[in-house]
Amino acid sequence: MTGVEVRDLGGGYAPGRDALRGVGFAAAPGAIVGVLGPNGGGKTTLFRALLGELPVRRGEIALPAPPAYVPQTDRARLDFPVSAFDVALMGAYARTPFWRRVARADRDAARAALARLGLAEQAEATFGALSGGQRQRVLIARALLQDAAVLLLDEPFGGVDAVSAARIEALLAELRAEGRTLFVATHDVRQARGWDQVLCLHGRQIAYGPPAAVLTAATLQATYGSELIVLEGGRTAVGVGHHEH
């Protein structure tokens, strides 16, 4: 597997105004890249660019294969009459001809993906009836079915219970060991310290590199600006406002 390489990326939805600019980095296979930045800082926009959905005006993106995407759970309709299994199965839709049922191998894979995330017993539960953390895990199971070399996870730890967070964290480590490249948008600076690379965004790229080199007070200040809170003893915390959609 080859990694992900982005050179001098710039683009945005509004004509003539870039939501994101000056982004350039290389991520090796088997790496977890933490993507940090304030709300509206360009984390989701970067993911849209990697998915080929953002009007890109400058630069280049090199990917080994189309990435899989795990959205924030609040983007999914909770009133839809679908089970956790139905949602996981959506990951196999693209390779299923319309006149066929989804293949037995894919249905087995959907059950296995749910079991891997500790949801074997919730497979037949209605998606909207699950807890926020369980819903997040179902959406990750859906992405697992795509068997993608690159995964983009949009704040997978946001509003998630401790059990779900531990499951997700363990899964990320497994996927890294399988040689996949993971991009994880997060607000948790401490968590990002445990990953391989960190990308700081604030409309443009502030920094990219190993956590020890990137996660300095100065970089965090430049990334989060007024949202950064400096605690006693020089420790920092990020105060993030309510996420508006």
Place this chain on the structure above:
Amino acid sequence: MAPYLQRALAEMLLLAVPGGLLGTWIVLRRLAFFTHAVGTVAFPGLVLASAWGIAPQLAALASALGFGAAQERLTRGRRLAPDAATGLLLVGALAAGVVLASDVFASGAGVDRLLFGSLIGVSERDVWLTAVAAAAAVALDAALRRHWLAAGFEPGSARALGLRTAWADRLLLCGIAVAAVVALDAVGALLVGVVLVVPAATARLLTRRVGTLRLAAIGFAAAEGVAAVLVADALNVGAGPVAAVLAGTVFAAVAVATSARAVAA
């Protein structure tokens, strides 16, 4: 059984297929207002068609396509919300229809039939057209239901899942427009929702999976349609209004029963 009654029953049973299949997606994708509008905008077209001797389905389809194009134009650039644009076009079409019917062509009694449908008015050709629309709805649903499900559940990931949902969604709107057009003769321009929205909305109260929702919606549409034809014939009133009263009553009864069950549980 009188031939007109046979035709009316066949028409209602055939309408149950697109009514149940597309109705499921209308309810899940929140397209009930669009569906109502696409039927209503046919009204001025139908008045012109009857005055000029054009096939009513042709005029209705042209109105529906014009509505779709106008809707797209009005909402482009997001200056107007889609439901506001729909409301605007709906009122405009209704007003244009009334002016054309009463002041330009003096259509008189014909207007009732166009707005609320007629049993006796269902011709053999109407039944055949409905059969074709029913077959088309089955084919569309078979080919695109996974796209409609994935895009409706969570639109942001559809492309990442490798699905081209923009085209699938456009075809859904076209399918709804065609279903509304073939429903016009039996239930009328103002009441297409009786076949395309209410049965699926009722089934939605009772089911927890898309598969059972579709079957139950077809069942409700067929049973309510047949009952409406028989009652309308016995009482000598329009089938559309009878179907509306029946379907509304069934929906209310199911809603009360399911909420009582939810309280008891």
